[in-house]
């Protein structure tokens with residue numbers, strides 16, 4: 717009897733020998749199958765959160781006259797990563813968070829070190845209720861277990877319209893002032909903090925969220941996403 721791709725994925729959760737993306741059989745120790753890996757393009761450049769422009773200086777912080785934080789993305793959105801983001805974010809396929817975290821650790825030019833703190837970019841209360849989860853928090857938790865870091869959900873977000881379809885300036889305006897410290901949470905002292913999200917486009921969400929952490933005493937904040945999506949690339953149409 718033929719096994720459907722869905723059944724293969726469910727089976728994979730127990731056997732861990734099928735590709736989490738397509739359900740075909742997987743070599744021992746591999747994250748994705750050879751076919752899926754062909755559909756991944758590494759993102760070679762980090763971007764400034766304040767401008768969305770590429771970092772000229774790979775070491776980050778000292779670039780003169782530029783504010784904001786460096787945002788590292790592991791892969792480009794096009795191809796498989798975009799499909800994984802859509803399935804994780806809109807189709808309820810939470811199991812893909814593990815593969816997404818694995819892709820970050822394997823492909824990002826800079827990754828968290830043991831002892832660093834991961835902070836997921838929060839979703840608004842309404843969005844989280846509709847979806848039942850925040851994909852950035854799932855990603856952050858999986859990343860924590862792979863990197864030896866801790867994931868702290870210390871930010872909260874006001875409900876704001878989706879960023880989808882907005883121009884860069886509208887995106888910045890849309891997320892300005894929507895992030896806050898959650899309850900009585902504090903920024904961990906002296907820690908390297910990584911803001912974790914699924915996708916960066918203009919980096920405006922990262923910039924706004926990082927601003928809160930820096931205002932509340934963070935000394936080192938770096939952005940980290942699975943995918944970097946150019947605004948001209950295929951757009952996210954699902955909601």
Ligand SMILES: [Zn+2]
Nearest residue numbers: 735738749752
């Ligand atoms: Zn595959």
